[in-house]
Structure formats: C-alpha cells, structure tokens
Amino acid sequence: AQSVTQPDIHITVSEGASLELRCNYSYGATPYLFWYVQSPGQGLQLLLKYFSGDTLVQGIKGFEAEFKRSQSSFNLRKPSVHWSDAAEYFCAVGMTTDSWGKLQFGAGTQVVVTP
Amino acid sequence: DAGVTQSPTHLIKTRGQQVTLRCSPKSGHDTVSWYQQALGQGPQFIFQYYEEEERQRGNFPDRFSGHQFPNYSSELNVNALLLGDSALYLCASSLAGGPNYGYTFGSGTRLTVV
Numbered sequence: 001a002q003s004v005t006q007p008d009i010h011i012t013v014s015e016g017a018s019l020e021l022r023c024n025y026s027y028g029a030t031p032y033l034f035w036y037v038q039s040p041g042q043g044l045q046l047l048l049k050y051f052s053g054d055t056l057v058q059g060i061k062g063f064e065a066e067f068k069r070s071q072s073s074f075n076l077r078k079p080s081v082h083w084s085d086a087a088e089y090f091c092a093v094g095m096t097t098d099s100w101g102k103l104q105f106g107a108g109t110q111v112v113v114t115p
Numbered sequence: 116d117a118g119v120t121q122s123p124t125h126l127i128k129t130r131g132q133q134v135t136l137r138c139s140p141k142s143g144h145d146t147v148s149w150y151q152q153a154l155g156q157g158p159q160f161i162f163q164y165y166e167e168e169e170r171q172r173g174n175f176p177d178r179f180s181g182h183q184f185p186n187y188s189s190e191l192n193v194n195a196l197l198l199g200d201s202a203l204y205l206c207a208s209s210l211a212g213g214p215n216y217g218y219t220f221g222s223g224t225r226l227t228v229v
C-alpha cells in the first residue's frame with residue numbers, strides 16, 4: 001500500500017541550531033514530493049517541491065530538501081533555525097500518474113524552537 | 116490577489132445535524148479539493164471537483180458530498196454528523212492537470228461536533 005511516513009512526531013531544537021525533518025514514502029514509482037508548513041490555526045503553506053531533475057531543492061524561508069531515490073526519502077533541512085520556524089511540518093506525495101492532483105500527507109512533525 | 120477563501124472559520128454543530136462549508140478558489144484556478152485534518156493528524160483527501168463534477172474521491176462515506184459552481188467555488192456538505200467528524204476542513208485550489216500544477220490552501224474551517 002502507498003504510504004508517507006514522518007518518523008518524528010515532535011522535535012525540539014535550539015534557535016540557531018540546524019534542523020532536519022525526515023520523510024519516507026512507499027510508492028511504485030517516484031512521486032511528486034512536497035513539504036508544507038502549518039502554523040497554529042492556519043492552512044498549509046508550500047515550502048518546496050520536487051518533480052524531477054536536481055535532487056537538492058531550495059525552498060522558501062531558507063529551507064532545502066534532498067530527494068534520495070535509493071532510500072525513498074525526501075528530508076527537509078534548515079541550517080539555522082529561527083523562533084518563527086516553530087510550527088508543524090507535513091511531507092506530502094502526489095502520484096505522477098494521477099492527472100487530478102490528489103495528495104497524500106504524512107502525520108506531521110511538530111517543531112518546537114527553544115531560546 | 117486573493118488566495119483561497121473559506122467560510123465560516125469556525126462552527127459548532129450537534130451530532131446528527133448537517134453542515135455546509137464553503138470555498139472560493141484562488142483567482143485563475145479551476146479545480147477545488149477538500150481535505151479533512153483531524154487533531155494531531157495530517158490532512159486526508161476527501162474529494163476533488165473540476166468542471167462541476169467530482170473527479171476523485173478519497174475513502175470517505177457518502178455522508179460527505181460536494182458541489183462546484185460555474186464560478187469554480189465549491190461547497191462541502193456533511194450529513195448526519197458524528198463526533199468523529201470534528202476536524203479542520205481545508206480547501207485547496209489548483210489548475211487541472213496534476214499535482215505538479217501546485218495547490219493553494221485556505222486557512223480552513225474548524226468544525227466541532229458536540
């Protein structure tokens with residue numbers, strides 16, 4: 001069965017430290033890959049996406065993600081975290097064979113930033 | 116340029132009642148998708164509308180129905196509400212053609228069933 005896994009439910013990081021959020025997927029082929037961020041009471045904001053080509057993708061707010069086909073992973077990173085990065089982060093996949101764009105989301109990782 | 120607009124932002128309903136949620140897509144978008152996000156979980160796909168027809172449906176019962184209007188706006192209807200229907204309902208708009216065309220999400224409607 002197709003699935004998206006975010007192994008870390010909760011991560012606490014100090015301001016200024018680096019951050020890495022993990023995402024693994026299970027699909028028959030390479031899907032479209034996305035990372036979204038959700039602040040409390042808000043909708044989802046797209047951080048970055050991967051469709052093909054360069055496996056290191058740059059996004060907004062200083063985030064980047066690396067696609068590793070051999071590991072079926074699409075991990076999100078940020079070199080230096082700011083207090084405003086505290087939020088919930090969702091990895092999502094879309095099937096390349098799906099012409100209608102349904103997304104499947106992971107359960108999310110809650111990021112807490114400490115001073 | 117307005118993004119995706121959802122109304123109402125919050126509402127409380129009693130078990131067994133019916134509810135209608137509304138969504139206006141981003142200007143230029145023609146496809147509307149609805150997602151349910153229960154507390155502490157990721158969004159789950161409910162269904163998607165294009166050209167006023169349901170194009171895809173997730174694993175939700177028939178109590179969940181929708182509609183798309185000629186101006187591309189959409190409604191989500193839930194009948195016979197259950198306590199488990201309490202969630203944040205997100206609307207996302209896009210252009211038809213696949214996930215590579217990108218979604219824009221609204222801020223959601225928080226539904227509480229008591």
